[in-house]
Amino acid sequence: MRNFAQRRPVLAFYLLALLIVCAVMAYSMTMFILRPETAAALGALAQNIMDGSWYINLVTIAVEVGKQPVLSGIFIFAAAPSISALVIASLGGGGGLKRLLSRLHPFGPERSKAEALLLYAALLGIYAAGFAVYDFVAGPGVDPFDRLRAIGGGAVFGAVIGLFLDEGGSLEELGWRGFAGPLLQDRMKSAWLAAVLLGIMHWAWHLPREIPAFLGPFDPGVWVANQTIFLILCIALSICAVYAVNRSGGSLWPAIFIHGGTNVWSKAVGDAAAPTLGLIDLRTLLVVVIALIISVFAGRRLGRANPPLRPA
Template identity: 30%
Template sequence: MRRSAGPGARPSLDGVELPRRPVLLFWALAVTLEVLLGVAFLLTGADAAIETGLDRAGLDFGSDLVTAARVVVAYPAALVGVLLALAQVAAPDLAVLLVAGVRGGRRLVRVVGRRFRPWSPEVGARTGLRIWLVVVVVFTACNLASGLLHRAFVPDDLTWRLSGSMLALLPVAMFLDAGALLEENGWRGFALPVLLRSHGPVAASVLVGLAWATWHFPVKYDAFVDYGLGGGLAYLGAFTVKLVAISVVMTFFWARAGQATLLAVAMHGLSNDVARIGGLADGITWQSSAISELDLALPFVVVALALIPYANRTGWGRLRS
């Protein structure tokens, strides 16, 4: 479950040599790409174009590719903005390619690509499908629990209309969420298996969760504009707790399925909840924003704390595959 290289040994992944401190390099490259693309996004007025597209399409913001396509159809001038937004979201996957350019080359890309599967051959379809079913139930239940918490603690900021159409949107959430589809080769396809070579699964999950959360910070700069220093830090702290908890839960199922990045894509998409099973909470104050993030975090914290003892007893699944 835990493997460590000798002193001075170069880190590697499945026999492919990596640069020194590969995860730190990957994270730094992902943040740099995100910032550069974010500046381009703002300088081109892409945000205003996308807002116009959303208004013309009669849509709320959504992180899925279906929403992106509808915005472009309704307002073709938003195309550049949508492409820049997608490129920014794809920064973690693009960072893997840059790491491969430093060391590892095509072999590293192939190693990461081999994990883009619903389950490993050792797990098999029968067990793999059961794992997928459990994932859908667990993540949907967590979203529903978050909606109930929102209704209890931030009712004035919550829009929530449960309907059967949410079920139809689950495949969109699982497979067409832009963040999930364009990030997970970085977080769970590359960073997590590298960290598992020198850290236990919980520590590796927490580190990936922290990298995942802090990578978002540059695009959340407006939290400090809207809420001030203290309020912005409170909001980002709650946001970080959420992603760390989700990261632990994702590692468990990812490992049970044999390091399956496609399952990570589905879990990431379900946690983003474009189906709105947990409703839409728009924080007006820093308090309501922080509370709504903690509402999203709490169900996953509970699931993570329940899974860790079981996972420790059973070895976290196929972490060596």
């Protein structure tokens, strides 16, 4: 295992991340069969959170897991990329554990602190602009920010805290943009292509969670359409996150903010805008537009420093 992790760190990381989520789904499905009363637990989780004027995040999931421990696999599923990255890095893959954990510093070594601060300011501006777009699309007389206010301290406070509460951004990104992203960029001539490949990997990693969908009423056309939109979102999100990480000098925090922040857009305020957009949700539309702008102006390097940081 150690030799494989050192020779093929990205493949080892990805296979382990897939193994973890498949194990979680196998356990969950087994529990649903052995204890039929738990089969509706996931739906009840979402319904209870929505009924409380909250939205799905680390805190609200934790509250529901306390009521239904069988749902604890949600956390393991979401954290699988980071768990896998820590395991493979501890075996010497990808430059080792020290290099991986160094990406948790808010200012990466490949750029100046001033450049990183400018990037963070830009990210906050784009994040706020996204909320403004949602408010505009929702139309007059509709307030889309109730779930952010439910956190306490007002909508602005809720939006800022939401950057750190999202299970996707907070639990996944150490694996995706912290471990796999830099390694793919080291091995490919184009950082843009590396970001696209990482987005495809990110999308495919989610597929095990679709298993329950095949066990009930199933419309193949709708499923394929939804997965196509989700694939486009994952690729666009990867382009944005890889670019921001590169511009920060290698820090992981911009990716956490982008992944978590765009999830806040869709999960906390998306309902108000959803009826006007049909199949393509507003979050996907915004992320794709931003990714296209980045692709045009940043080019194949996606803001990567020259020469890039190499493993110690």
